[in-house]
Amino acid sequence: MAAASVSSRMCVGSIPCQTSFNASIRASSAPCSSLPIPVCGRKQRVQSLSSAKLLAGKAITFSSARPVASGGGRTSIRAALSSAEAGIATSDVAGLSSKYGIPGSVSIEKGEGGSTKVVLKHESGAEADVYLFGAVVTAWRQPDGKDFLYVRPDAKFDGSKPISGGIPHCFPQFGPGEMQQHGFARNLDWAIVSTSADANPDDPEPMLELLLTDNEYTRKMWPYEFAAVYQVTLKAEALVASLRIINLDTQPFDFTAALHTYFRAAIDKVKVSGLKGLQSLNKDPDPNNPIESKETRDEVTFPGFVDVMYKDAPEELILDSGLGYSIALQSTGWKDAVTWSPYKTMESCYKEFVCVENAQLDPVVVEPGKSWKAELRLQPH
Numbered sequence: 001m002a003a004a005s006v007s008s009r010m011c012v013g014s015i016p017c018q019t020s021f022n023a024s025i026r027a028s029s030a031p032c033s034s035l036p037i038p039v040c041g042r043k044q045r046v047q048s049l050s051s052a053k054l055l056a057g058k059a060i061t062f063s064s065a066r067p068v069a070s071g072g073g074r075t076s077i078r079a080a081l082s083s084a085e086a087g088i089a090t091s092d093v094a095g096l097s098s099k100y101g102i103p104g105s106v107s108i109e110k111g112e113g114g115s116t117k118v119v120l121k122h123e124s125g126a127e128a129d130v131y132l133f134g135a136v137v138t139a140w141r142q143p144d145g146k147d148f149l150y151v152r153p154d155a156k157f158d159g160s161k162p163i164s165g166g167i168p169h170c171f172p173q174f175g176p177g178e179m180q181q182h183g184f185a186r187n188l189d190w191a192i193v194s195t196s197a198d199a200n201p202d203d204p205e206p207m208l209e210l211l212l213t214d215n216e217y218t219r220k221m222w223p224y225e226f227a228a229v230y231q232v233t234l235k236a237e238a239l240v241a242s243l244r245i246i247n248l249d250t251q252p253f254d255f256t257a258a259l260h261t262y263f264r265a266a267i268d269k270v271k272v273s274g275l276k277g278l279q280s281l282n283k284d285p286d287p288n289n290p291i292e293s294k295e296t297r298d299e300v301t302f303p304g305f306v307d308v309m310y311k312d313a314p315e316e317l318i319l320d321s322g323l324g325y326s327i328a329l330q331s332t333g334w335k336d337a338v339t340w341s342p343y344k345t346m347e348s349c350y351k352e353f354v355c356v357e358n359a360q361l362d363p364v365v366v367e368p369g370k371s372w373k374a375e376l377r378l379q380p381h
């Protein structure tokens with residue numbers, strides 16, 4: 001749909017503070033202009049959907065804990081999402097800034113390689129950078145300036161390949177498999193749906209909500225209509241990443257996925273705890289025929305090349321970075337975990353990072369009109 005044909009306008013401050021953009025739409029059958037007077041909308045930036053589509057539409061529940069109602073709502077959900085997508089070009093930093101920027105909390109900037117990034121700023125001094133290309137959180141800076149995430153020196157930000165570092169998405173395939181390694185979600189521009197900084201009245205936490213839907217390119221690899229909605233919230237001492245996959249198709253689909261997090265670490269000292277007793281599948285030496293075993297160590301270390309998948313991981317893993325601090329990875333919905341260190345296959349940087357990934361390794365089936373949700377909360381431990 002051409003941007004010009006879309007009735008899309010600012011709807012600043014018309015959303016009650018406690019709800020997200022989508023929850024508000026769900027709660028309302030009214031067009032944007034007739035939604036309630038701002039409660040604390042000063043720090044809310046949303047892209048309104050076409051009012052006609054909202055009035056005609058069924059519930060859009062991709063930010064709620066409840067699955068999307070099945071049945072006839074799909075067409076209108078799709079229409080509403082198309083409207084949300086057909087906004088400002090991802091390269092239009094000025095346009096995106098005026099629509100979604102929130103002074104002091106959310107800024108839209110030109111990042112590395114000319115790619116657009118969103119910087120979330122918490123009043124504690126913490127910051128997070130999120131690139132629209134791949135919806136990758138590339139930095140999570142602490143108030144003292146330390147960045148807990150890592151971007152490889154060979155990372156490209158110009159769209160020529162996925163950004164190698166931070167928190168890339170693996171979707172709809174963790175891999176290896178029929179499509180490109182780790183799927184297509186990290187190769188595409190995601191659209192901003194909303195930003196806010198007032199969901200919590202006691203703590204102005206900046207939040208960014210991004211959207212990816214199918215297109216010709218994705219359907220060639222994975223022939224389904226879908227929406228992926230990704231919310232990143234920066235708290236004083238935590239980064240929360242919440243992913244929802246909605247089936248907009250008329251048939252069920254299945255996928256595997258992961259958040260492929262690159263943590264800054266000292267490879268000779270880093271340890272991961274919480275994996276003991278889990279079934280492990282070692283992709284070394286043959287990723288297509290992993291060797292099954294059981295993890296016996298309290299603390300998993302990285303003395304050489306490591307590429308291991310763990311089934312049914314607990315909701316909390318602890319990463320001791322070896323740099324003087326530890327990070328808790330708390331997750332819901334992500335059933336499995338992966339540890340990866342390329343070791344000397346990446347001579348220039350292997351000493352500086354480790355990947356501990358929250359994953360869904362067995363295909364998850366989503367029925368038409370239903371959705372799947374998983375959340376990762378990272379916080380100092």
Ligand SMILES: O=P(O)(O)OC[C@H]1O[C@@H](O)[C@H](O)[C@@H](O)[C@@H]1O
Binds near residue numbers: 165181283308357
């Ligand atoms: O695509 P990237 O970021 O280079 O990561 C590749 C690695 O990603 C890991 O998740 C896989 O377990 C490895 O097998 C793979 O080599």
